[in-house]
Amino acid sequence: MATVRLPGLVDVHVHLREPGSEQKEDFAHGTRAALAGGITTVLDMPNNPGAPTITPAALAGKARRAAAGACCDIGFHYGATPDNLDTYPAVESQVFGLKLYLDHTTGTLLVERLESMLAIFAAWPAEKPLLVHAEERTVAAVLGLLAVHPRRVHFCHVSLGAEIELIRGAKARGIAVTCEVAPHHLFLSDADLPRLGPYGLMKPPLRTGADVDALWANLDAVDMIATDHAPHTRAEKEGPTPAYGVPGLQTALPLMLTAVAAGRLTLDRLVELMATTPRRVFGLPAPPDTYIEIDPAARWTIADAGQYTKCGWTPFAGMPVQGQVRRVVLRGAEVVRDGQVLATPGSGRVLLPADSGR
Numbered sequence: 001m002a003t004v005r006l007p008g009l010v011d012v013h014v015h016l017r018e019p020g021s022e023q024k025e026d027f028a029h030g031t032r033a034a035l036a037g038g039i040t041t042v043l044d045m046p047n048n049p050g051a052p053t054i055t056p057a058a059l060a061g062k063a064r065r066a067a068a069g070a071c072c073d074i075g076f077h078y079g080a081t082p083d084n085l086d087t088y089p090a091v092e093s094q095v096f097g098l099k100l101y102l103d104h105t106t107g108t109l110l111v112e113r114l115e116s117m118l119a120i121f122a123a124w125p126a127e128k129p130l131l132v133h134a135e136e137r138t139v140a141a142v143l144g145l146l147a148v149h150p151r152r153v154h155f156c157h158v159s160l161g162a163e164i165e166l167i168r169g170a171k172a173r174g175i176a177v178t179c180e181v182a183p184h185h186l187f188l189s190d191a192d193l194p195r196l197g198p199y200g201l202m203k204p205p206l207r208t209g210a211d212v213d214a215l216w217a218n219l220d221a222v223d224m225i226a227t228d229h230a231p232h233t234r235a236e237k238e239g240p241t242p243a244y245g246v247p248g249l250q251t252a253l254p255l256m257l258t259a260v261a262a263g264r265l266t267l268d269r270l271v272e273l274m275a276t277t278p279r280r281v282f283g284l285p286a287p288p289d290t291y292i293e294i295d296p297a298a299r300w301t302i303a304d305a306g307q308y309t310k311c312g313w314t315p316f317a318g319m320p321v322q323g324q325v326r327r328v329v330l331r332g333a334e335v336v337r338d339g340q341v342l343a344t345p346g347s348g349r350v351l352l353p354a355d356s357g358r
Contacts, residue, residue, distance in 0.1 A: 002295070002297070003293040003294060003295050003326050003327070004267070004293070004294050004295075004296055005292070005293050006038070006267075006271055006275070006291065006292050006293075006294060007271065007275045007276070007286060007290070007291055007292070008038070008039070008040030008041065008275065008286065008287070008290040008291060008292055008328070008330065009037075009038050009040060009253065009274045009275050009292065010039065010040075010041045010042075010043075010224075010274065010275055010278035010279055010282075010284060011034065011039050011042045011043070011226055011229070011252070011274075011278075012042075012096075012224065012226050012281075012282055013043065013045060013131075013156055013157070013182075013226035013227065013228050013229075014030065014034070014042045014043065014227060014228075014229040014249065015044070015045045015047070015048070015106070015228070015230045015231075015245065016030040016031070016042070016044050016074075016229075017030070017048055017231065018030075018048070018062070018065055018066075019048065019051045019061065019062065019065060020048040020049055020050035020052075021048055021049050021050060021051075022310075023233055023310075024231050024232050024233055024310065024311060025231045025247075025309060025310045025311065026310060027065060027066050027068075027069030027070045027071075027074070027345070028069045028070070028071060028345040029308060030042075030229065030231075030249065030309060030310070031069075031070045031071040031072040031074065031343075031348055032308040032341045032343070033229075033247070033249040033250045033307065033308035033309045034071075034072045034249045034250075035071055035072050035328050035330075035335050035336050035341050035343055036249075036250045036308050036325065036336060036339065036341050037249050037250040037251065037252055037253050037254075038253045038292040038294065038328060038336075039072065039252070039253070039274075040073060040287070040290055040292070040328065041073040041074070041075070041284060041287075041351070042072060042073070042075075042249070043074070043075045043076065043077055043096050043097075043282065044066075044074060044075070044076050044077065045077055045099055046076070046078055046079030046099050046109070047079060047099070047101065047105065047106060047108075047109050049106060049108075052079050052108065052109055053076060053077075053079050054078070054079040054080075054081050054084050054109070055084065056087055056090045056091055059078065059091055059094060059095065062076060063076065063094075063350050066348075066350050067346065067350050068345065068346050069345045069346065070345070070346070070347075070348035070349075070350065071335070071344065071345060071346075071347055071348050072330065072335075072343070072348045073287065073330070073348050073349045073350075073351055074348055074349075074350055075095070075282075075284070075351035075352070075353075076094070076095050076096070077097045077098065077099045077131060078091050078092075078095045078098050079098075079099055079109050080098050080100040080101075080109070080111060080120045080124070080130075081109060081111065082113065085119060085120065085123040088124055088125075092125055092128060093352070093353065094352055094353075095353075096128075096129065096282045096283065096284070096351075096353060097128060097129035097131045097154065098120070098124045098131065099131045099133070099156075100117070100120055100130060100131065100132045100133070101132075101133045102117070102132055102133055102134045102135075102138040102141070102142070103133055103134060103135045103138055103203070103204075104203065105133055105203040105244065106203070106230065106243065106244055106245060117141075118145065118148070118149070121148075121149040121151065122149055124151075126150070126151035126152065127151075128152065129152050129153070129154045129178075129282060130151060130152065130153050130154065131153075131154045131155075132153060132154070132155055132156065133156050133157070133203075134155060134156075135159070135160075135163075136160065136162070136163070139155065139158075139163045139167070140166060143167075143175065143177070146175055146176075146177070150175075150176070151176070152177075152178075153176070153177050154177070154178045154223075154281065155167060155177060155178070155179040155180070156179075156180055156226070156228070157180060157181070157185065157226070157228050158179045158180065158181050158185075158215070158222070159181075159182075159185045159204040159205075159207050159215075160204075160207055160214075161210060161211045161213075161214025161218075164179070164181075164214060164215060164218045164221060164222070167179050167221060168221040171221060178223040178224070178277075178281050179222060179223055179224075180223065180224045180225065180226040181219075181222050181225060181226075182225070182226060182227055182228045182248065183225060183227060183248055183251065183252045183255045183256065184202065184206070184228075184246055184248060184315060185206070185207065185211075185212065185215060186215055186216065186255075186259075187212075187316070188200065188206050188212075189206055189207060189208060189209045189211070189212050190205070190206045190208055190209075191209060192206060192315075193206060196315055198237045198238060198242035199237055199313065199315050200246075201242050201243075201244050201245075202228075202230070202244050202245050202246050203244040203245070216264060219264075219265060219269075222273065223273075223277050223278075224273050224274065224277050224278045224281070225252060225256060225273045225274050226278070227248030227249055227252045228245070228248065229247050229248045229249045230244070230245025230246060230247070230248075231245065231246070231309050231311035232245055232311060233311055234311070234312075246314070246315045247307070247309040247311055247313070247314055249309065250307055250314070251302055251314055251316050252274070253274070253294070253323070253325060254300075254302065254321040254322075254323050254324060254325075255319075255321060256270050256273075256274065256323075257270070257294065257296060257321070257323025257324075258321045258322045258323060260323065261296065261322040261323065267296070283353050284351070287330065288331060288332075289329065289331055289332040290329060290331055291328075291329055292325060292327065292328045292329070293325075293326045293327040293328075294323055294324065294325055295324050295326050296322070296323050297322070297323075298322065298323060298324035299320065299322050300320070300321060300324060301318065301320050301321070302314060302316045302317055302318065302319045302320075303317055303318070304317045306339065308341060325339075330348075333347070335347075
């Protein structure tokens with residue numbers, strides 16, 4: 001078994017559901033799943049149902065809970081609303097970005113009025129990332145706003161061929177935007193929905209095969225892979241109004257390694273997408289003595305069994321992959337060995353922008 005050493009990976013877009021929806025996921029389970037997938041740093045989103053991170057007190061409470069439960073390193077994004085602009089100065093040094101929801105998703109943070117969007121663009125420091133959930137025409141709307149308020153903007157979970165073409169064009173004109181793509185939009189399409197049923201429902205939704213092909217064809221314009229890890233219980237998925245979202249922390253790396261084995265990208269490019277660029281864009285220096293060891297030749301099949309996420313399922317169950325995590329070391333401590341997570345809750349660090357590399 002010949003292994004290859006890679007840096008610890010980063011996922012800038014996860015929903016660990018604590019506090020407020022711990023039946024779906026919590027810091028301990030979600031960060032174990034991250035480590036099992038070779039991810040040593042995650043950035044958590046603010047739209048927890050019932051407990052959104054939209055006040056300084058909510059952010060402080062979330063950080064306390066993460067300090068007790070996280071097994072990998074974790075930082076946070078703050079949630080934008082039309083009414084919380086005056087809190088930005090109190091939190092901007094404690095979070096890695098502000099999340100602005102311009103299309104419907106889990107939670108209640110949707111911002112629809114143009115006046116509110118303009119105010120949020122102006123209020124958040126221009127040098128810090130403003131992450132946007134934007135789909136279809138709202139992608140174009142955000143790019144238009146940048147003509148009035150130049151600033152750093154990061155597009156989350158790009159899923160359409162038309163979206164990546166717009167973003168590519170904006171970059172060519174020197175507009176300061178970055179973007180991410182989720183593995184489920186690279187490896188699944190709407191053709192999988194009959195098989196997956198409610199387990200394939202997510203926001204943005206699965207797109208056509210042509211859109212999947214367009215994302216792969218424009219991978220050079222993509223800055224990072226981010227999972228949008230968004231677990232729900234089986235009961236929530238199979239109920240009368242199925243919840244949107246799928247888990248992805250543990251499966252992202254083997255899926256991308258499979259793409260490397262198929263010649264769709266190089267291993268160096270994978271490291272850029274899943275480690276180097278996320279750290280650069282979000283100001284996350286690499287912690288010392290931190291790395292993962294993979295077996296790029298290992299062939300296996302993803303299964304629901306063995307998933308560390310609390311929800312206990314994956315939309316990729318039954319998919320054959322090539323490439324497997326053998327070992328993860330975080331700041332000199334072995335935290336994963338051959339699929340077994342050894343880290344204990346509270347051993348991860350809560351990160352701040354100023355000291356995230358320590």
